[in-house]
Amino acid sequence: MRVLVNGREGERLDPSDRGLQYGDGLFETIAVQSGQPRFLEWHLERLAEGALRLGLPLPPRTLLRAEILAMCTEDRRVIKLIVTRGGSARGYRPPGHPEPTRIVVAWPWPTWPQAFWSEGVRLGCCHTRLGRNPALAGIKHLNRLEQVLARAEWDDGYMEEGLMQDELGHVISGTQSNLFAKIAGRWVTPSLDQCGVAGIMRRAFRAWSADQGDPVIERPLPAAALAEASAFALTNALIGAWPVREFAGRGLALDQTVAQFNAWLARQ
Amino acid sequence: MRVLVNGREGERLDPSDRGLQYGDGLFETIAVQSGQPRFLEWHLERLAEGALRLGLPLPPRTLLRAEILAMCTEDRRVIKLIVTRGGSARGYRPPGHPEPTRIVVAWPWPTWPQAFWSEGVRLGCCHTRLGRNPALAGIKHLNRLEQVLARAEWDDGYMEEGLMQDELGHVISGTQSNLFAKIAGRWVTPSLDQCGVAGIMRRAFRAWSADQGDPVIERPLPAAALAEASAFALTNALIGAWPVREFAGRGLALDQTVAQFNAWLARQ
Secondary structure: OOOEOOOOOOEOOOOOOOOHOOEEEEEEEEEOOOOEEOOHHHHHHHHHHHHHHHHHOOOOOOHHHHHHHHHOOOOOEEEEEEEOOOOOOOOOOOOOOOOOOEEEEEOOOOOOOOHHHHHHHEEEOOOOOOOOOOOOOEEEEEEHHHHHHEEEEEOOOOOOOOEEEEEEEEEEEEEEOEEEEEEEOOOEEEOOOOOOOOOOOHHHHHHHHHHHOOOOEEOOOHHHHHHHHEEEEEEOOOOOEEEEEOOOEEEEOHHHHHHHHHHHHHHO | OOEOOOOOHHHHHHOOOOOHHHEEEEEEEEEOOOOOOOOOHHHHHHHHHHHHOOOOOOOOOHHHHHHHOOOOOOOOOEEEEEEEEOOOOOOOOOOOOOOOOEEEEEEOOOOOHHHHOOEEEEEEOOOOOOOOOOOOOOOEEOHHHHHHHHHHHOOOOOOOEEEEEEEEEEEEOOOOOOEEEEEEOOOEEOOOOOOOOOOOHHHHHHHHHOOOOOOEEEEEEHHHHHHEEEEEEEEEEEOOOEEEEOOOEOOOOOOHHHHHHHHHHOOO
């Protein structure tokens, strides 16, 4: 693992940083493929949207871009960019003139079985719910305990991903992926105006599907509606899209759309 | 500001710590008075309850107690204890055998005008809501963006504290305090089974009030019910209890109970 903190290699973090104290910040997880950060501009756009929502003045985009590119020293890796509101006096109140902390971490590329793409994964249901809060919905902020608790519910071997519902029983996403469900022949993805993270690969899948003449429907998705789904796809910035071969014990046929999307993604 | 990280003075934090990455941890804010950490055992109890809920194995209580006491080198100060789930591989999944990080920060004692106790404070209403999630309700975890956004809504000079409601319009607490409302002659405090933090001073106020023969009623508190309240008290570990002299523009008479509680607290 390589780390840049405010541009300095191997630096550590001041424990009074608001990123630790309150989760007061944002992050992006970026796939580096062939030495290039994939969808970098979309990641920087989402970060800017999150910063606007949190009232957090971002470091210049040129600086963030340069630090990310400086970490792209291997063909394949994962780069995580964190921007926090920096230090402050004690207490929740944000400082009038924050000096944000930027952290760029480079991780090795993770390995998953090739069959997760070619044959699909098993999808289960998590008990842990997502709280509803429009103020934080959609953005990729550092308050992620709900996902941690949900991901702690199962050991590998039972399933590869778990679905999370909100407090009202709407399906929102996987613990680390966005969800697409094929219902009555159309791809549907949950609205994320109350909770959840609007993923970069979700954006890519929607853009690609619209280009194919099959725009994705975004709407609230009650858990009961999943019984009618003929196929599912799970997306995130690293995996692209995984088809689902088994949902809550029910076997599913593969939908070729998912493979077509991944083939398109590989050419990006 | 003095810091101990895993017992080492002035140490900094590994940026891959899950406390920063996900807010995966807990904290306690402890008042030191006459060189002693006030209600220390209650703080350690609440931390243990939070750790149980998050599945986070705590460092030994004797070690935490010793490190807190080692930081009580001044008559009055604020000690913040943070315990995170430590480092892990990338991803939400908690490690099978976490090595928690413990951080003890000592801050100077803050100063507030004496009139906040003797004459009361102004209490307003925040727009930012609290999401409902029983899995995280009551415990003092590190995911605090809702409080940060709420506290950013006003500048000092308008009011001293802001009330927060949950998504269904129940009043829960102030941004940094618990709420007691006197309704029909009885103290009422909101249920915290869906959101909010069960404060140590809330516990103290309830215990004291029960000892006075006037047990506090804990129940869901719709915002509309506040119109009937004749008095409010705001509590936290540092301030004890502040009476409220003005709520959302309405002037309120002082209730002597609050002063009596603070007098009792000063003798602890």
